[in-house]
Amino acid sequence: MQDLMKRVPELSLLIGLSIVGYFVMGAFNQVGEAGALTGGGAFLLVLASFVLSIMIAIVAVIAGVGGGVLFTPIMMAFTSIDTLIIRSTGLVVAMFSGLVSSGPFMRKGLADVKIVLYCAIPIIAGAMLGSYAAIALAEVMGAQGDAIVRLLLGLILVFIAILFIVGGSNTEYPEAGHVSRFSEWMGLKGSYYEESLGRPMHYQATRVGIGGILFLLVGFTGGFFGLGGGWAVVPVLNLVMTTPLKISAASSGVLLAMGNSAAIWPYIKVGALIAALAAPWMLGQVIGGILGAHILARVRANFIRYILIVLLFLTSLKLMSRGVETLLGIDIPVL
Template identity: 35%
Template sequence: MVKKMWQRLMTAFFIILASPWIAFAAEGVSTGVKPWWFWPLILFFFCLGLGVIAVLAGVGGGVLYVPLVSGFFPFHIDFVRGAGLMVALAGALAAGPGLLRRNLASLRLTLPIALIASACSIAGAFLGLYLSGLNPGYVQTALGITIMGIAILLLCSKNTERPVVTKQDAIGLALGLQGAYVEEGTGEIVEWKTHRTLTGLLLFIVIGVLAGMFGLGAGWANVPVLNLVMGVPLKISVATSKFLLSITDTSAAWIYLNKGCVIPLMAIPSIIGLMLGSFIGVKVLAITKPKVIRYIVIGVLFFAGFKAIDKGMGWNIIG
């Protein structure tokens, strides 16, 4: 009874939200001038689906949000990057408690990585704003190239469900980077530990700079480094990556917020949509395999990267 009532309330909620957009389409307005609520409404529904995909793929919402919104929506790249970091941050905050309760996200693994990536994301944010001041096309083109590289990285990386770590290195042992979780499908207790810890921590320096520079969040690289380099099981890598964003993205987000690059009319509908999608994604993550979603994300990233390069080249020609 309660479940049916909840479903009816959610249905009514979405109908109310969608009704202005439906009315606008029915009127057949051909002037090209959109009412103030048009783009916020589009952003809400876009981010609702984005939140689900982001949790399942272990990426921050910003890695899909920034290239797609900057390519297809009429917003300046600085405002999109600022909103992108807020979106990734909100999605991580929404998903984090559920991932911790299920013992999928490792707090001990998160802390040393967060310390490194947060400091580097601040430097990246200042660098991105400086380059955008010279010519927005530089950042747009570099964003497209980076997105293409991310797609290739995800395509070439062969994530393994449970990497074999025969011996933990000294740094991982000293930091206590190990743990266990229960596989819900079988009830099996899976123990894990890290190796090549120093290499992984050094890679997070680069990840932090790129995340702050482009406002992408860092989930696109967190999972491959945790899984392939450090030997963390795929489910733990995906969950820890999502929780990690709640710390690392905060640092860069404050820089964009302080510079006036966060517009509430963009950020609020995007954040609400992504948080609702993230709640759904956390429930689905426990019973699905992230690899199923990976190829969808790769295809979207290739398309978004091409669009960002095309728009950036247009800026460079105008400049």
Template identity: 45%
Template structure:
């Protein structure tokens, strides 16, 4: 009976993906028809769709192997090396980060690994400032012209270079950090929430500290995520794990769930502002999600150290290119 149910679940999942891809193709075809014959970047819309799908699948694979989110590679890479409007790229980057996080969030919540108390506390400042960042992006797009575009490119280039440096020099994480001192604010919030760790076969009880600093950092991370469409996994996991001292698995799961909450809100100002172009967003989303699933399987069989440094090199190169573009616009 159980094997029959398992087979049915597999079939249903397969049908779900078929329906999802079919809907995506329908949306993209409708976008092509509405494009009034304008062919992006000098190629046919169909070739653009297929090419973007393949590129984003590769980004998704390498991102998983390198241990970073797809958005932190997608946005600077496309802004630095394609003529596509930066507002559309940032909108899509945020949309892609949101979609990937939504896919990952459900099993984390179902298994009880994500700390609900911590999520409710951290999601508020992150979401508010992500929306502020998205609104600020729309204002810069509408009112600041070429100077605003130069600012976005230059600031994003510097941030991406900074993230690459963070990965190089502060990439270490503690699986189960020990809290030697808990401050009064963290103790009053009572954010710690035990969870069952299957690999250890026991319940893990932990403490959290420096909650005030963590909340302030979430404000900054939300602003950067909303303004530049980077996603936030690159910063959230270190904040949870190294600042607030949450176990690494809790940090990773809370990061995914918080991104799914905050970026869902932050993507709406981009949609209202006309930044969501389905012909660009749909293949990007499908490619990164499929690439993430493929990368997760490959990760079990290969050593990913070299890939991580390759991604860091790509980020540095993209950051330098963005700064060069910004200087050229001034």
């Protein structure tokens, strides 16, 4: 009984988000069934986008992921909005999350400028390639291309959910181990003052060649699917390149802002970014991020991560079922 009482805040949050989410997705369905948008339909779409953005930002902050990881799959799975528009807006969501967090990180000296500049080259190149590949696939294959994107995105969500299940291996102060000549030549090392320990911490990035290749892949995945890359940037910096967790998290925000800012331009060129849809999502990310930071102090983050894992699995099922339905022309009764 006492354990149940301790979980009242978490359960209240879950129930509240579920109720609001039900009405928000109902609003999206009404807009989708209406065909051409009237004035009231457009207002309903903007309002629903704003509310859903706040909800996604709250869960993303508490769970420690980027908003794009939730936005793009949910919108692709449960709405009929064009996938290019969803992916471009998803990049805006991820980009704005990075922009909001990058300023404080830079002022505190936690974001390593040298590491950011090194990793920015492959992540920007990969993001641009991913965006152009997404547009080319949509032009060549049309609805079949959208089905392939939904199917692949569903598989990626399963992979991300598994990472969250087994992802307890992050080390706050990883050991550098053997430092290659290339790592030494790049000079990706530094120090910062660790307030919790009351002393400066020194670090040296390693395996920077492998890290560069992985950032190219992360950038491509983020640009192609409109996910951003918050789920992968921190693990690559922390586990592969052995940078401290705080440096990894701070540098991740700056890298996401830079990579997603570049990835969005190909979508803008083909008219896939609609300002009236993107604006409420940007504002909702700010408000939801602030609320999520306050809620984080009152609930258990692990509880929210369990909710996120379930949400990722359920969304992946819906995405894969919609992809298979379009490719094979059958109806799969999932969710």
